[in-house]
Amino acid sequence: MHLVTGGAFQGKLEYAKNAFGLADSDIFECSEDCAPDFNVRCICHYERYVMYCMRAGLKPKTAFPEDTVVIMDDVFCGVVPADPELRAWRESCGRALTACAAGSKTVTRLFCGIPKRLK
Amino acid sequence: MTIFISGGCKNGKSTIAEDCCAALACGGPLYYIATMQAFDDEDRARIKRHQNSRAGKGFITIEQPRDLLGCLEKSDPENGTYILDSVTALLINEMYSPESFEADKDAGRRTAKALEQFAKSVKNAVFVSDFIYSGAERYSSYTIEYMEALALCDRTLAACCDAVAEISGALPTMYKGELPI
Numbered sequence: 001m002h003l004v005t006g007g008a009f010q011g012k013l014e015y016a017k018n019a020f021g022l023a024d025s026d027i028f029e030c031s032e033d034c035a036p037d038f039n040v041r042c043i044c045h046y047e048r049y050v051m052y053c054m055r056a057g058l059k060p061k062t063a064f065p066e067d068t069v070v071i072m073d074d075v076f077c078g079v080v081p082a083d084p085e086l087r088a089w090r091e092s093c094g095r096a097l098t099a100c101a102a103g104s105k106t107v108t109r110l111f112c113g114i115p116k117r118l119k
Numbered sequence: 120m121t122i123f124i125s126g127g128c129k130n131g132k133s134t135i136a137e138d139c140c141a142a143l144a145c146g147g148p149l150y151y152i153a154t155m156q157a158f159d160d161e162d163r164a165r166i167k168r169h170q171n172s173r174a175g176k177g178f179i180t181i182e183q184p185r186d187l188l189g190c191l192e193k194s195d196p197e198n199g200t201y202i203l204d205s206v207t208a209l210l211i212n213e214m215y216s217p218e219s220f221e222a223d224k225d226a227g228r229r230t231a232k233a234l235e236q237f238a239k240s241v242k243n244a245v246f247v248s249d250f251i252y253s254g255a256e257r258y259s260s261y262t263i264e265y266m267e268a269l270a271l272c273d274r275t276l277a278a279c280c281d282a283v284a285e286i287s288g289a290l291p292t293m294y295k296g297e298l299p300i
Contacts (some may be wrong), residue, residue: 007252040275046130078254090255092257111246111285113274 001064003100003119004071006110011045012071015108015115020069038064046072046094046100054085054092062099070100074109121238122298123280124291125248125273129291133204135300136245137173140200142299143243144177151178152190154208158217165211169204178202185212188232191240200243206234206272207249214268222261227268231275238279246276250285 002020004012016022024039030049039060043049053060064070076094081087101107107119122139124132151173151287156210181192187209194201203209214226236298251266258266277283282296291298 009249009267011251011274051248068175074253075255078256081254081256083257086255089162093255111294112123112270112277112283114283114296119281 001066001068001070001100002111003097003104004069004109005097005107007077009072011113012110015110015113016042016044016069017093018072019108019115020067022069023085025093037112038068041067042069042071044071045049046070046096047075047089050093050096051089054089060092062096063103064100066105072100073096114118120243120282120285120299121241121280121288122245122282122296123217123248123273123276123287124245124284125250126284127250132247132287133169134172135286135289135298136202136204136247137176137178137245137293138300139245139298140178140202140243141176143245144185144200147242148195149200150176150177150190150194150201151180152187152201152203153180154182154184154203154205154212156208156212156219166290174220183209184237185209187230187237188240196241198242200245201237201241202245202247203234203237203241204247205249206230206246206276207251207269210269214265222264231272234272235275235279238276244266246280248273248276258297 004016006012026104027044028037028040030036032048032051036049050060076090095107108115108117120143124136126132128140135212155166181190210230213230214222252270273282281297284298290291
């Protein structure tokens with residue numbers, strides 16, 4: 001699998017589309033409110049899926065097929081939120097990213113549209 | 120040469136940007152594009168700190184809180200070295216006005232275009248922005264709109280500048296090119 005991370009609006013999806021040749025139909029945009037469809041090549045806004053798992057009492061899936069691209073906002077950076085649910089979410093996202101990164105062939109962070117390969 | 124610098128607050132971005140300008144100027148005029156409008160004592164103190172930090176570095180200050188391209192006719196773009204500190208303040212001035220609570224929804228696109236045009240029109244320029252995109256806090260749609268517009272400005276500059284650096288603890292991490300210092 002391939003992992004793409006970075007701050008909000010940094011061009012992660014656009015990078016992933018170009019780097020991995022993804023069409024719009026290859027991309028699933030996760031929601032906090034419903035179960036994801038993982039039968040796609042690209043899982044976008046994985047951090048929302050982490051919130052869905054927390055609320056449903058599930059452990060987030062962190063292992064995906066070899067050609068899957070996972071995109072995640074780095075919500076674990078920044079100030080600790082006052083809201084307990086957001087605090088727990090922030091930590092769950094950090095743990096999930098670390099687990100995803102360990103199993104990924106490539107890990108890329110986007111900074112203002114520019115990719116930097118971390119792995 | 121054009122340089123785009125971003126990173127967290129109080130991490131030395133302005134000092135590094137000013138040092139880059141001094142290294143690039145080669146005897147040509149140095150321009151400081153002042154974007155911040157003071158509304159209270161905190162603003163005035165921040166402006167004073169920045170003025171003190173660049174005192175003696177030979178900058179000519181151009182007050183240009185909005186309409187960036189307007190400063191070209193007040194200066195010598197063919198020979199000049201400019202510092203824009205910051206893209207963040209410029210966009211705030213373009214997007215919001217003291218008279219209205221409504222954001223100008225076209226400000227991001229318009230400012231990004233002006234920044235690109237400016238970068239292509241001057242000999243040297245260093246652009247300073249702020250990295251505000253990471254965190255778990257739920258912002259209002261008002262704030263998210265601003266973040267998205269600033270990100271468009273940042274990505275546009277990062278794409279067209281010769282060097283792109285993230286500053287942390289006054290140390291640069293390079294994403295493109297090299298700094299002249």
